[in-house]
Amino acid sequence: MQISFHKYQGTGNDFVMIDDRQRTFPEDNSEVIGFLCDRKMGVGADGVILIQEHPEHDFRMIYYNPDGSKSLCGNGSRCAIAFAKALGMIGDKTVFETTDGVHDAFIQGEIVHFHLHDVNTVEHQGNDFFIDTGSPHHVQLVEDVAAVEIVSEGSAIRYDEKYSPGGTNVNFLQQQESQISVRTYERGVEGETLSCGTGVTACALAASFLNYESPVSVETKGGQLSVSFEKKGEQHFENIYLAGPAKKVFEGIVEVPVQNEIPS
Template sequence: MRSIPFVKLQGSGNDFILLEPNSRSRIPMSKPFIEKICDRRFGVGADGVLLMEASQKADVRMRIFNADGSEAEMCGNGARCLALYFFHSSGRKAFSIETGAGLLAASITEDGIKIRMTDPKDIRLDLCVKAAGKEYNVDFVDTGVPHAVIEVSDVAKVPVTRLGRLLRSHDIFSPAGTNVDFIQRQADGSVNIRTYERGVEDETLACGTGSVAAAVISVINHEGCGTKPHMKHRVCVKTKSGDVLCVYFTMSKKKIFDVWLEGQARVVFRGKYLSG
């Protein structure tokens, strides 16, 4: 039986198991192993597994595996958690992170962990998606991973797991599928969000890339696509956990760039997982 050291971290309730770098040689990174360690009853329990590796392009490389064993290109809250771990182990307050979606910048601030995200792409607005006999108006954006965003009048009343599961694998988002975000814009421009995460296959307490998607789509739909050459925006996104993530970005008529995600991340505990 192997004893595998790990660190449990969470960012706004989105929780991860970071496998200690010096234990990697003993870890069978297989789908069954990831499913077992992420199981909340028979394992440690988490939304995903983080690996921190050496990088030729950045200061550190992040790999993220969902709870179902699939590997994702990117995870905003996962990046914030890995950044916290890297800060604790290196003492550095500013550094770069290589991900499957591109290079990120990370900084440790008084308000938490701030990550410069990849620029949003593949924005598609006003998609008509039919599911379970109903039509839904959906906006789509890739913020490192795909997100379908649906604006609702009362996000608290949405059956997120049931509806998210229907839309997540809809043909219009094939073959990769999508994460599904239900958002409610407030009078002050802030956004309440609930997210069904692909790979976790359930609602999570927070989603970093989903919060970026929510902020971007909310501004596009309610304020337009950049009436000035470089409009700067700050959108506060309240997650299911109650934590607030701040999203900053600059918008012009043709693109959205300089996107940052900021919020708290914490080490919950350290332990050893017995595998075998």
């Protein structure tokens, strides 16, 4: 089976983008997703995104983690917006549907601004935070984010029984004078990604409790992002926007083995 694809990245968070307006992508697809994301046997990516027609909005975005599970993806949404524009489906403004419902967004030059849903609850866990920004995120404050053993420390929190059975993403936040630095262990990927949009957003909201004001500038291993918001009281955030670049890397056609030939 041959699949045409485009590769996009948003601050190093990379995705296989597929124009699925004809609904040709296989429905029983977890092994196909895993193959496409495999960096040695397939294309290589942190996730796969389908773009489909929508009866009411500009388009539908379906995001898959490498393990085939679905979730909201902030950087993936920004890349999907850029891809939809390249396909001629939208201009510089859009309303689209993804895993957690309907979102709007706009593009200014190379920067894509993605509007997330309001956040109504912030759980304080000692010096740590738990915030759901469309995907669940544990935020841990650290002195030196570069020194964190991401896989071992992140997976221990990700699989902690208090987050069972679904687990959580885990972010490590270091405060700096004019910005924060963030590294993320992503569930579904089960490792570190160079950037995580919903994680960066959760960290920026957490930073508001550390005397940072909107917009919060965030440094990731893959580049700079910005998160703006309005804080209402101690628990409620609205008008949350994740902003940063979304760039096409390349496009191609990949030969996907039949399912019983896909390496496990």
